[in-house]
Amino acid sequence: MQLFGSYTSPYVRHCRIALAETGLRCEFVESDARTSAERSPSQKLPFLQDGELLLTDSCSILRYIREKAKQPFFPSLRDYDDFCLANTLMDSAVNLFMLEKDGVTPEQSPYLERQQRRIDTCLDALSQRALAQSAPYSDFELRLGCILGWALFRNRFSFSQYPMLTEFHESLDQYEPFAQTAPSS
Ligand SMILES: N[C@@H](CCC(=O)N[C@@H](CS)C(=O)NCC(=O)O)C(=O)O
Numbered sequence: 377m378q379l380f381g382s383y384t385s386p387y388v389r390h391c392r393i394a395l396a397e398t399g400l401r402c403e404f405v406e407s408d409a410r411t412s413a414e415r416s417p418s419q420k421l422p423f424l425q426d427g428e429l430l431l432t433d434s435c436s437i438l439r440y441i442r443e444k445a446k447q448p449f450f451p452s453l454r455d456y457d458d459f460c461l462a463n464t465l466m467d468s469a470v471n472l473f474m475l476e477k478d479g480v481t482p483e484q485s486p487y488l489e490r491q492q493r494r495i496d497t498c499l500d501a502l503s504q505r506a507l508a509q510s511a512p513y514s515d516f517e518l519r520l521g522c523i524l525g526w527a528l529f530r531n532r533f534s535f536s537q538y539p540m541l542t543e544f545h546e547s548l549d550q551y552e553p554f555a556q557t558a559p560s561s
Pocket of ligand 1: 386
């Protein structure tokens with residue numbers, strides 16, 4: 377089994393955390409946009425190859441990892457929707473980051489302004505959730521931790537106005553699978 381990804385992507389980080397938690401054997405293949413364009417129809421990272429099986433999204437990869445390790449994957453609807461919201465936050469933040477690299481900013485596009493506002497409304501809603509302060513963390517909480525860590529690493533948005541989120545991220549930083557997958561360039 378091979379996981380193709382980068383050491384900076386928050387999507388990839390979540391998969392790497394799940395692999396560390398389950399102890400499954402998987403080769404990590406550091407990859408770039410050229411590799412994803414050649415090998416995955418989504419042209420995104422991560423993707424996972426296990427024999428004939430190709431998985432093209434971090435969500436299906438997470439499900440595969442959890443099921444292989446006989447661990448639950450979103451038995452709770454509440455937790456699943458919170459995961460989706462954290463994922464929406466991640467998509468918006470990464471999308472704005474990618475476009476900014478191409479010189480396109482929210483000032484030039486009402487849709488991107490909406491993406492920017494979406495980051496604020498998602499953060500506000502997520503800051504009101506009850507969050508674990510120690511392991512075990514749910515996949516929703518790991519997803520949220522991954523996007524908060526990425527935002528700090530890339531200096532993309534601040535969440536210092538939400539002390540609960542800062543405390544939560546600091547507690548996750550003490551968790552070995554989270555700490556060992558911290559983004560690095
Ligand atoms: N829905 C995908 C999103 C993955 C994603 O956006 N990955 C970024 C890297 S952080 C990427 O490869 N972007 C390339 C592109 O958008 O062309 C997932 O959950 O795996």
